[in-house]
Amino acid sequence: MxxxxxxxxxxxxxxxxxxxxxxxxxxxxxxxxxxxxxxxxxxxxxxxxxxxxxxxxxxxxxxxAFTDWNGVTGNVAWVGLDNFKYLFTEDKQFQRSFLLTIKYTLVAIILTNVVGFGLALLVSQKLKTKNILRTVFFMPNLIGGLLLGFIWQFIFIKGFESIGSITGLSLFELPWLGDEKTAFWGIVIVSVWQGAGYIMLIYLAALQNVPQDIVEAAKIDGANKWQVLRHITMPMVAPAVTISLFLTISSSFKIFDVNLSLTNGGPFKSTEMLALNIYTEAFVNNRYGLGEAKALIFFLVVAAITIIQVTITKKREVES
The missing domain is CATH 1.20.5 (Single alpha-helices involved in coiled-coils or other helix-helix interfaces)
Incomplete structure (x- = not known):
């Protein structure tokens, strides 16, 4: 065997x-x-x-972020949580910049998405000049933020002054970059003017995918334009809303170049956004460790807000 x-x-x-x-x-x-x-x-x-x-x-x-370092020398001292304690207790400018950035972000998100969606509705109509309008509305997005800020600085100071002297309108005679309130709205105007064209393209792509047979059926049933927009168009473009909100939240929180070139945080640091405050702390005041602590807090806040926003809007997409 x-x-x-x-x-x-x-x-x-x-x-x-x-x-x-x-x-x-x-x-x-x-x-x-x-x-x-x-x-x-x-x-x-x-x-x-x-x-x-x-x-x-x-x-x-x-x-x-947990050290005391000036960003130049090799002397790096570990300080633990001292930087974070200082930011939340003694650094009043950081707190003001943080609140100002939140205020600006809320305003910029609403205006950029409303203007972008309005432009998308406009250029989606049967207009002979719709292709030209799309190009014109998108062109500001191609200009760099620093250059854009200097251009609008000239417009606010020289251009508005000339228009105000000719027309006598009080709107153009305001100290747009010399006052705290008007300087804030100047930054908002420039940012919305730059970003609305890009958001327009996202909404336009979504609008072009809305089934026209559903729209025509709703019109036959007696629905007006507002009802079609509210009950058909808006639910159909919900994924585009999610993307646009994500992009505008992140870009608004991180605004730096327009803030630097348009006002440089002035007058008297009244328009200093958080990104500019971090830059000034790290590379102007030479307190790199403190600047990194601010940047870490900034990252955690933006990450948390964007995750919450995407989660909520995704749920609304499913519900709609």
Missing amino acids: NNIKLENANSPVIKDKNSAISTKASLKANRKFKKAGLFTLFVGPAFLAFAVIVLIPFFTGIYY
């Missing part, structure tokens, strides 16, 4: 089966290795660049 078992184990048929199984296993291993190699080849450079540019500075910034 033992001789028979040994002969069966050493038979050519069993050897062929074992070799076939081993060949299939080696082929599968080679395929997995090739896939892993291709994945590394295509994703590796991008991930390496992302790690060098984003991940490493992010985690080193978290470390420096």
Whole structure:
């Protein structure tokens, strides 16, 4: 019996089966290795660049948030939570900038989305000039924030002064960048003028995907334009609302270039947004550790708000 078992184990048929199984296993291993190699080849450079540019500075910034460092010398002193205690108890300018940024974000989100959606409705109509209007409305988004701020600084100071002297309208005679309230609204005007065109494209793409047979059926049933907009169009473009809100929240919180070039935080730091306050603290006052602590708080707040916003709007999409 033992001789028979040994002969069966050493038979050519069993050897062929074992070799076939081993060949299939080696082929599968080679395929997995090739896939892993291709994945590394295509994703590796991008991930390496992302790690060098984003991940490493992010985690080193978290470390420096708990230190006292001027950003220049090699003397880095660990201070623990002292930076955060100082921000919430003694740094009044940080608190004012934080509240001002929240106020600006609320206003900019509403106005940018309302204006962007209104422009999308306008250019979605059967107009001969709709393609020209789309280009004109989107063009401000192509201008850099620093350049845009300097252009509008000239408009507010020189342009409005000339128009006011000619027309006598009090609106153009206001000290747009010299007063706290008007300077704030000047930043809002420039930001909405720049961002509404981009948001318009998102809403326009969503409006073009609304089924026209449903709209025509609603009109036949007696629905007016407002009812069609409220009960058909708005639920259909809900995913675009989610995207637009996310983009406007993040961009409004992170406003820096327009704030820097238009008012530079003035007059008397009354329009200094949070990003500009962080920049000033780290690179002007040379308190890098304190600036990183502000940036970490800023990141956590923006991340929390955007996650809550996306979660809520996604639920409303499902409900609608």
